Amino acid sequence: MTDRRSLGAITFSLVGFLFLVELSSGILQGYYLPLIHELVVHLGISDAEFNWFEAAQLLLSAIAVPIFAKLGDMYGHKRMLVISTAITAAASWWLAFTGEFWSFLIAWAIQGVYSAWLPLEVALIFDRGRRTATGASQTRRAAGFLVVALEVGAIIGALSGSRVYAATGDNVMLTLFGPAIAVTLVFFAVLFGVPESEPIPGRRLDLGGVILLSLSLLFITSGLAYLRLEASPWITVGLIALGLALLIPFGRRELAHPDPFIDLRVLARPTMWPVILTAGLFGISVLGAQIPLSTYASTPRDAGYGLGLDEDVISYLIGVYLVSMIIGALLFPLLSRRASPRIALIVAASFVAVGYLLFIPLHHEVWQVLTNMVIAGIGSGALVAALPAAAAAAAPRGQTGVATGLTNTTKTIGGSFASAVFGVVLATGAVAGVGAIASYAGYVTTWVICGVTALICAIVLFFVPKLAFADVEPDEAAPSPAGDVPGDSVSAASADGE
Numbered sequence: 001m002t003d004r005r006s007l008g009a010i011t012f013s014l015v016g017f018l019f020l021v022e023l024s025s026g027i028l029q030g031y032y033l034p035l036i037h038e039l040v041v042h043l044g045i046s047d048a049e050f051n052w053f054e055a056a057q058l059l060l061s062a063i064a065v066p067i068f069a070k071l072g073d074m075y076g077h078k079r080m081l082v083i084s085t086a087i088t089a090a091a092s093w094w095l096a097f098t099g100e101f102w103s104f105l106i107a108w109a110i111q112g113v114y115s116a117w118l119p120l121e122v123a124l125i126f127d128r129g130r131r132t133a134t135g136a137s138q139t140r141r142a143a144g145f146l147v148v149a150l151e152v153g154a155i156i157g158a159l160s161g162s163r164v165y166a167a168t169g170d171n172v173m174l175t176l177f178g179p180a181i182a183v184t185l186v187f188f189a190v191l192f193g194v195p196e197s198e199p200i201p202g203r204r205l206d207l208g209g210v211i212l213l214s215l216s217l218l219f220i221t222s223g224l225a226y227l228r229l230e231a232s233p234w235i236t237v238g239l240i241a242l243g244l245a246l247l248i249p250f251g252r253r254e255l256a257h258p259d260p261f262i263d264l265r266v267l268a269r270p271t272m273w274p275v276i277l278t279a280g281l282f283g284i285s286v287l288g289a290q291i292p293l294s295t296y297a298s299t300p301r302d303a304g305y306g307l308g309l310d311e312d313v314i315s316y317l318i319g320v321y322l323v324s325m326i327i328g329a330l331l332f333p334l335l336s337r338r339a340s341p342r343i344a345l346i347v348a349a350s351f352v353a354v355g356y357l358l359f360i361p362l363h364h365e366v367w368q369v370l371t372n373m374v375i376a377g378i379g380s381g382a383l384v385a386a387l388p389a390a391a392a393a394a395a396p397r398g399q400t401g402v403a404t405g406l407t408n409t410t411k412t413i414g415g416s417f418a419s420a421v422f423g424v425v426l427a428t429g430a431v432a433g434v435g436a437i438a439s440y441a442g443y444v445t446t447w448v449i450c451g452v453t454a455l456i457c458a459i460v461l462f463f464v465p466k467l468a469f470a471d472v473e474p475d476e477a478a479p480s481p482a483g484d485v486p487g488d489s490v491s492a493a494s495a496d497g498e
Helices: 002-007 012-031 033-043 048-075 077-096 101-129 135-167 177-193 207-228 233-256 273-286 290-298 311-338 341-357 366-394 400-427 440-463
Strands: none
Touching (some): 012 033, 012 077, 012 135, 012 177, 048 077, 048 400, 077 101, 101 366, 101 400, 135 311, 135 366, 207 233, 273 366, 273 400, 273 440, 290 311, 290 366, 290 400, 311 366, 341 366, 341 440, 366 400, 400 440
């Protein structure tokens, strides 16, 4: 057993190399934000047209993540991590050398493949630790460190983007070299420093399931994009309805297929469906509420609400929020060890709920907003790390990548839905006479939605078995091609042995 545990140990070097990957991911997410105005001028477009970039990247990432995750289960998670990193690096260099709208849009969308990195990394880590009796707890700790890297990278990216732009003499092309170089270096780190997982031989890709799910996600996310862009409501409703309708033939196919693209029977397990549902609802606050919080902080006080802060002070608020997420990611495995992973998940979701619901009575002073953001940030950081790790622990061997990928995909869809809805809510009843300032009722509605959906997450997680996601002795049984293993790692046979 000692030799086996040694061979399956989640090593410091493995987590270290993956730390670099998430650091690069954070840089990508933060680097471009202070450069949006410069990019708009560089491309000769309007601010409103820049919304297409976010919409296109969310659309492609929602489709790409489950596909890369499934291929990782079939052919190796490292192999898919290398390929996705190479694609992201190529897209990042493409962005640096183009100044034409459609070319930039395509490259920006393709760059969204980096969304598959964290699910692939967690699946790779869990596969490595599956052969030990502490694989689940090791994965939680490692996932926490990866989220730390992600948030640190976002801070570095946000701070460096505008500074590099100034240092290059306002040269957009040279400025965009920054993230391209970072991702290229990470590609070689993954290629030479990360060991491969152990895929199950004899698997085959359910191409029909891939096509049906991809079309469903395409129509749903396109509908949400049109809602954000204030298009005709008939187009929005029609696209979303068509996307939802395609889930019916997809479900029938997956239930009948011997090796489905997504095993719906596994998703129906009490250890899995609450995690996936939580990821979707959590996406509403973690991805959809950040812009409303920023605009509320910048709203002048003479509107009757808002904080009237300038961009520099708002950047400090965002920085504190990101630091609180780091704290939450580091605290989650500690709470899991002292209580249980299930209790830790419930506490994390409760923190998010309390943080946003506190905005309703407490939003008049900077210290109040900052306190609320820190509380919500601690819970959010814990959930960002915990959800893919929990999905990995709940999945049978051979489906780890798909399970972790689904937490990312559902979170992205939740964020897209929230971004679109919040945009409409904030625009409705905008204050007259003060330009484009969003309505007070819109902000309150946003906080209520974020708080209530997080509260629902906490309630849903009570349905998870008490000892789910705990460390167990690895089962020797070989899984079937569909991955339905009688002795999978979700067995609630022991407490967390971290």
